[in-house]
Amino acid sequence: xxxxxxxxxGTAICAAGAVSAADLxxxxxxxxxxxxxxxxxxxREFQEQTExxxxxxxxxxxxxxxxxxxxxRIIGGDPMGAFQFNHxxxxxxxxxxxxxxxxxxxxxxxxxxxxxNPPSLLDACTLDGKIYCAPVNIHSWQWLWLSNKVFEDAGLxxxxxxxxxxxxxxxxxxxxxxxxxxxxxxxxxxxxxNVLMATLxxxxxxxxxxxxxxxDLAGGEEMARVFKAAEDMRDMVQGSNVQDWNQATNLVIxxxxxxxxxxDWAQGEFAVAGEVAGEDYTCLPGLGVHEVIxxxxxxxxxxxxxxxxxxxxxxALAATLLKPTTQVSFNxxxxxxxxxxxxxxxxxxxxxxxGLEILASGNIMPDVNMLNTEDTNNxxxxxxxxxxxxxxxxxxxxxxxxxxxxxxxx
Amino acid sequence: xxxxxPIRLFRNLSSKIAAIPMILTVLFVFVxxxxxxxxxxxxxxxxxxxxxxVGLRQYERLWETERWLVSIENLMIYGLCSMVLSLLIGxxxxxxxxxxxxxxxxxxxxxxxxxALSFIVTGLVWQWLLNPDFGIQKIxxxxxxxxxxxxxxxxxxIVIYGVLIxxxxxxxxxxxxxxxxxxxxxxxDIWKASRVDGIPAWKTxxxxxxxxxxxxxxxxxxxxxxxxVKLYDLIVAQTGGGPGIASEVPAKYVYDYMFQxxxxxxxxxxxxxxxxxxxxxxxxxxxxxxxxxxxx
Numbered sequence: 292x293x294x295x296x297x298x299x300x301g302t303a304i305c306a307a308g309a310v311s312a313a314d315l316x317x318x319x320x321x322x323x324x325x326x327x328x329x330x331x332x333x334x335r336e337f338q339e340q341t342e343x344x345x346x347x348x349x350x351x352x353x354x355x356x357x358x359x360x361x362x363x364r365i366i367g368g369d370p371m372g373a374f375q376f377n378h379x380x381x382x383x384x385x386x387x388x389x390x391x392x393x394x395x396x397x398x399x400x401x402x403x404x405x406x407x408n409p410p411s412l413l414d415a416c417t418l419d420g421k422i423y424c425a426p427v428n429i430h431s432w433q434w435l436w437l438s439n440k441v442f443e444d445a446g447l448x449x450x451x452x453x454x455x456x457x458x459x460x461x462x463x464x465x466x467x468x469x470x471x472x473x474x475x476x477x478x479x480x481x482x483x484x485n486v487l488m489a490t491l492x493x494x495x496x497x498x499x500x501x502x503x504x505x506x507d508l509a510g511g512e513e514m515a516r517v518f519k520a521a522e523d524m525r526d527m528v529q530g531s532n533v534q535d536w537n538q539a540t541n542l543v544i545x546x547x548x549x550x551x552x553x554x555d556w557a558q559g560e561f562a563v564a565g566e567v568a569g570e571d572y573t574c575l576p577g578l579g580v581h582e583v584i585x586x587x588x589x590x591x592x593x594x595x596x597x598x599x600x601x602x603x604x605x606x607a608l609a610a611t612l613l614k615p616t617t618q619v620s621f622n623x624x625x626x627x628x629x630x631x632x633x634x635x636x637x638x639x640x641x642x643x644x645x646g647l648e649i650l651a652s653g654n655i656m657p658d659v660n661m662l663n664t665e666d667t668n669n670x671x672x673x674x675x676x677x678x679x680x681x682x683x684x685x686x687x688x689x690x691x692x693x694x695x696x697x698x699x700x701x
Numbered sequence: 702x703x704x705x706x707p708i709r710l711f712r713n714l715s716s717k718i719a720a721i722p723m724i725l726t727v728l729f730v731f732v733x734x735x736x737x738x739x740x741x742x743x744x745x746x747x748x749x750x751x752x753x754x755v756g757l758r759q760y761e762r763l764w765e766t767e768r769w770l771v772s773i774e775n776l777m778i779y780g781l782c783s784m785v786l787s788l789l790i791g792x793x794x795x796x797x798x799x800x801x802x803x804x805x806x807x808x809x810x811x812x813x814x815x816x817a818l819s820f821i822v823t824g825l826v827w828q829w830l831l832n833p834d835f836g837i838q839k840i841x842x843x844x845x846x847x848x849x850x851x852x853x854x855x856x857x858x859i860v861i862y863g864v865l866i867x868x869x870x871x872x873x874x875x876x877x878x879x880x881x882x883x884x885x886x887x888x889x890d891i892w893k894a895s896r897v898d899g900i901p902a903w904k905t906x907x908x909x910x911x912x913x914x915x916x917x918x919x920x921x922x923x924x925x926x927x928x929x930v931k932l933y934d935l936i937v938a939q940t941g942g943g944p945g946i947a948s949e950v951p952a953k954y955v956y957d958y959m960f961q962x963x964x965x966x967x968x969x970x971x972x973x974x975x976x977x978x979x980x981x982x983x984x985x986x987x988x989x990x991x992x993x994x995x996x997x
Binding site (some may be wrong): 362532666 | 711747748749765766767768832833834855857941942943944945946947957959960961962963967
């Protein structure tokens with residue numbers, strides 16, 4: 292089948308007479324409304340700026356579903372042209388096994404070292420001094436999204452921090468509004484907990500626990516308070532029977548839920564729904580407690596194919612992704628921040644501007660994906676999805692299990 | 702040799718040659734793959750298999766994991782209920798169909814129809830049917846019974862029974878057809894004889910027909926049991942393991958840790974435990990079933 296496909300492609304290319312143009316299959320898991328609009332910008336820019344063709348390989352179901360598919364294709368000897376991962380430790384072993392291409396030459400030619408801001412993004416792509424991926428955006432988890440209308444109807448002021456939100460919850464419950472939305476997928480539960488941890492306990496504590504595996508701190512007083520807050524959150528999310536994150540965001544958009552803790556990609560959904568930041572919804576970076584954003588994000592990796600045509604297209608794509616025009620058009624749709632500080636984001640809305648300010652002020656922390664392996668993340672997912680759905684687990688029990696995960700992590 | 706007895710090895714030579722590909726497949730793919738998996742379950746392999754042995758560490762972690770214990774419990778509940786109920790339902794349906802009723806073909810097709818659907822479709826259909834906002838609960842509430850509540854998929858305590866309903870709906874038809882085939886294989890003279898003796902029909906079924914259908918029951922049991930152990934797609938489609946981890950099953954644990962968690966060692970350890978569980982059930986049964994016959 293594949294031979295036939297490449298034969299057909301080859302014939303088509305010869306017939307067209309364009310020897311250097313190649314079809315580049317790009318796989319990603321950007322399938323929600325805002326995400327799809329953003330990735331279409333990449334495809335457009337890529338086809339306009341180069342002579343190559345973007346073949347879209349979207350995999351629905353989020354990273355948890357898409358990553359195994361991508362990895363098994365690469366390991367199985369049927370690599371795509373390029374694929375999206377959250378950069379950090381997810382691709383570590385693929386790089387060690389020599390399955391991904393060293394893109395240092397593109398990075399040097401384009402001067403990524405000087406333009407990528409913050410530099411930690413490029414560090415996360417670097418292994419043994421070689422650069423293996425092209426960072427495309429900065430995504431941060433530490434946001435609380437609130438529906439202004441819900442609070443107006445309740446006769447309350449829109450909360451300005453986490454504690455006010457918790458205090459408003461009983462009133463919302465009385466009115467028959469879901470105080471807080473949380474999707475049933477496990478990564479959303481652990482993600483929300485990590486946000487509570489980064490804001491209520493502080494980024495240094497998160498860094499010590501996940502970065503250095505400090506089990507004493509994980510069992511300590513500060514974390515006990517975070518678990519107490521998680522218990523409050525558990526009461527607030529009871530009854531939100533949705534699975535996907537964008538369905539949960541949709542509850543906030545349609546004023547059926549008061550708020551949601553979700554990364555800044557939620558903003559793409561608000562934009563697609565035509566909502567205006569500050570009027571229809573409010574965003575609180577760092578839950579309004581500790582204004583910090585994590586600098587995780589998405590990056591594109593390029594598998595080894597040993598096909599010079601594909602390699603040329605890979606180089607062209609890597610260079611295109613970080614061009615100023617691409618960065619602006621993509622990130623405006625995606626709701627994320629650009630990876631270079633020298634682009635003009637005049638069209639950015641209130642929430643993105645808040646994010647840019649925090650980024651400029653240097654209140655940043657590493658993303659959990661950069662500190663934890665997928666194995667540890669999976670264990671955290673299991674723990675917190677159970678904790679947030681099952682009210683019979685006490686905060687203390689959950690903390691004890693959290694400590695044992697931290698003890699075992701590598 | 703020319704006039705002597707044929708060598709044992711060359712007896713039925715052509716059929717032996719024909720069996721070689723299957724023998725090789727069994728040796729390399731099944732036995733070899735199993736041995737490889739068991740070996741690597743003692744390593745700390747992450748995304749890619751590595752021969753860094755860590756002893757029983759993966760197994761220790763497995764049995765300390767809440768999710769694995771929940772998975773085992775769910776599989777036992779689902780397995781036991783599904784085994785008993787699908788045999789019961791299947792046999793009763795078959796016995797009813799065997800009463801020389803009209804439109805037997807139509808009924809048979811309707812009952813067998815769910816089996817033509819994959820577990821993914823079954824799971825999605827039942828997810829919608831059991832959804833409190835669209836499904837059965839909504840319809841009955843709409844009829845005026847507003848206090849009616851039937852919401853198994855969002856209740857951690859009974860979610861596995863919600864899955865069981867879907868599994869039975871899908872699988873009972875096949876059991877029914879197998880049972881019906883078994884019933885048709887019973888000599889009509891037996892029925893006549895029991896009627897002459899004035900034995901009630903239910904007693905004839907229980908004490909004469911069912912014991913005679915032993916081979917059919919064994920085939921059916923093996924089919925149901927293998928379906929239970931590999932239960933995965935129904936869960937993924939219907940509940941995704943939720944709410945929380947309340948409807949997780951071992952096969953899903955294996956997949957999630959091998960591929961999503963990028964921890965092959967842990968996934969291999971879990972699948973080795975599954976293999977062990979199957980062997981514990983199968984070996985004594987095979988011994989009784991096949992070993993007994995030789996002696997008798």
